Amino acid sequence: MKVIKFKEEDLDSAPTILVLGYFDGLHRGHQALFDKARDLAAEKNASISVLTFPESPVLVFKKFNEDLFKHLTSPDKRLALFEENGVDFLYLTDFTSHFAKLTSHDFIQKYVSHLNIAAIVVGFDYRFGSDHGELSQLSEYESYQIAQVSDAGEKISSTRIRQAVLDGDVSLANRLLGYDYEVSGIVVHGEARGRTIGYPTANIESKHYQYLPAIGVYVVDIEVSGVRYRGMASIGYNDTFGGKNKTLEVNIFDFHDEIYGESVTVYFLKLIRGMIKFDGVDALITQMNSDEKLSREF
Numbered sequence: 001m002k003v004i005k006f007k008e009e010d011l012d013s014a015p016t017i018l019v020l021g022y023f024d025g026l027h028r029g030h031q032a033l034f035d036k037a038r039d040l041a042a043e044k045n046a047s048i049s050v051l052t053f054p055e056s057p058v059l060v061f062k063k064f065n066e067d068l069f070k071h072l073t074s075p076d077k078r079l080a081l082f083e084e085n086g087v088d089f090l091y092l093t094d095f096t097s098h099f100a101k102l103t104s105h106d107f108i109q110k111y112v113s114h115l116n117i118a119a120i121v122v123g124f125d126y127r128f129g130s131d132h133g134e135l136s137q138l139s140e141y142e143s144y145q146i147a148q149v150s151d152a153g154e155k156i157s158s159t160r161i162r163q164a165v166l167d168g169d170v171s172l173a174n175r176l177l178g179y180d181y182e183v184s185g186i187v188v189h190g191e192a193r194g195r196t197i198g199y200p201t202a203n204i205e206s207k208h209y210q211y212l213p214a215i216g217v218y219v220v221d222i223e224v225s226g227v228r229y230r231g232m233a234s235i236g237y238n239d240t241f242g243g244k245n246k247t248l249e250v251n252i253f254d255f256h257d258e259i260y261g262e263s264v265t266v267y268f269l270k271l272i273r274g275m276i277k278f279d280g281v282d283a284l285i286t287q288m289n290s291d292e293k294l295s296r297e298f
């Protein structure tokens with residue numbers, strides 16, 4: 001897949017299926033658009049292109065807070081998902097105040113018309129331009145609007161998945177995504193207390209502005225140097241020890257290496273319980289024994 005900043009002179013000139021949207025998380029609803037795009041690409045001997053934005057359009061409309069930078073995926077995972085879904089050309093353009101003022105007609109003139117469009121694919125609720133135009137206005141192009149993909153009678157959307165993650169309901173998030181929710185980061189030093197209680201943990205700091213699941217204890221897999229291990233994670237303040245910082249820590253099963261500074265990926269599989277402030281270390285250890293049993297059996 002080629003990642004290209006959208007400029008007229010850099011566009012591929014061969015026929016292409018254009019898929020439009022922001023696609024945070026590339027969930028099962030989004031995947032339906034790419035299923036259609038791949039069928040069309042095969043039928044018309046065309047490539048698949050996406051025209052999207054590096055950051056959320058919402059940044060242009062709302063007072064800033066750090067959450068507006070957050071994504072359901074790391075930047076690398078976002079690219080990998082587009083690639084897995086068959087995208088050949090990923091065109092990026094910044095969503096700015098100027099961009100937001102374009103009407104649907106302007107958008108077609110300035111962007112779409114410079115590509116060699118074989119067909120366009122969007123979702124059932126796709127609107128674009130400052131006038132919130134509908135795809136039917138693009139009548140000069142062959143276009144397809146994909147029906148709503150639902151789960152439990154409700155639209156699968158990035159917003160719904162974000163809420164599930166923030167609620168700690170990673171099982172729901174994973175079902176809606178169609179893959180396991182993951183957070184990647186670097187292993188850093190913690191308080192070095194874990195090893196003294198028989199449960200050493202890799203403390204993980206993410207630098208990607210990803211959503212962290214709710215405070216609690218989770219069954220996880222963790223990928224270290226290309227190998228995936230089972231483990232159990234804690235997200236919280238280590239209440240028993242009066243911790244001040246919120247940490248993501250993973251006790252990796254059957255693993256004994258030093259991995260400070262390594263980039264790892266944590267896959268959240270299931271919420272086990274909330275965080276508990278124990279009266280002493282022994283009660284915490286007893287609880288962690290049963291967390292481990294449950295995690296190994298999951």
Ligand SMILES: Cc1cc2nc3c(=O)[nH]c(=O)nc-3n(C[C@H](O)[C@H](O)[C@H](O)COP(=O)(O)O)c2cc1C
Pocket residue numbers: 190191192193194195199201203217218232233234237238239240241249250251274275276277278284288291
């Ligand atoms: C699976 C798991 C469950 C945990 N549950 C709790 C808990 O309920 N309450 C708590 O205060 N700390 C909990 N912790 C966090 C420990 O307090 C923490 O791992 C320990 O203090 C080591 O911290 P360190 O990595 O900074 O050395 C849990 C950790 C893990 C890995």
Ligand SMILES: Nc1ncnc2c1ncn2[C@@H]1O[C@H](COP(=O)(O)OP(=O)(O)OP(=O)(O)O)[C@@H](O)[C@H]1O
Pocket residue numbers: 020021022023024028029030032033121122123124125126146147148149150155156157158159160
């Ligand atoms: N569940 C779905 N079924 C079918 N198409 C969808 C679904 N969700 C999104 N789409 C389509 O995918 C494209 C990208 O949509 P968008 O990035 O707005 O995702 P979203 O999940 O609806 O996000 P948000 O929750 O922020 O509204 C659009 O063309 C949209 O219509």
